[in-house]
Amino acid sequence: IKDLEGLEKAKEELRDRYGLYPQEVRNLLEIIYLKTFLKSLGIISLIVKGEVVVLRYPPDVNIKAKLDRLPLLYQRRLIKEGKKLVGISKIDLSGVNSPEILKFLKEFIIDLSK
Incomplete structure (x- = not known):
């Protein structure tokens, strides 16, 4: 596919x-x-590690502007390491029930595409 x-x-x-x-x-x-x-969207991979989702993308993909436009619900969940979000972004899933993780991720990605 x-x-x-x-x-x-x-x-x-x-x-x-x-x-x-x-x-x-x-x-x-x-x-x-x-x-x-x-x-x-130019994102290479999405990996769930415990309660954290890791998005990987090439440095030339400008995802920071898209992340900044996300609704506050998602922005609060971004784990910022250092001042720049280059190549890797992490999203905290603590408090999201397992059955709802796929729904949460789908909504997050749809909002990211806007």
Whole structure:
């Protein structure tokens, strides 16, 4: 799956072959969606380590301006190391329930794309 269109085709094929799929498959499809969408924003990877999400991106991707425009809800969760956010950004997920992490990340990424 290389783009969002490919993801939609894969979802359609899964539904055609297997009908409704379990929550675990839906979660996997959400993760694929998030990673594909992030790639379109220039973000190389999203990794969840415990209660922290780590976003990695090339230094030439100007993500700081986008992070500054995020709603306060997300800005409070940014972990700032030093004065610059170059190459890596970390988001604190403490207090976000496990079932809600995917929803939180999806909303965060959609807001980041604006």
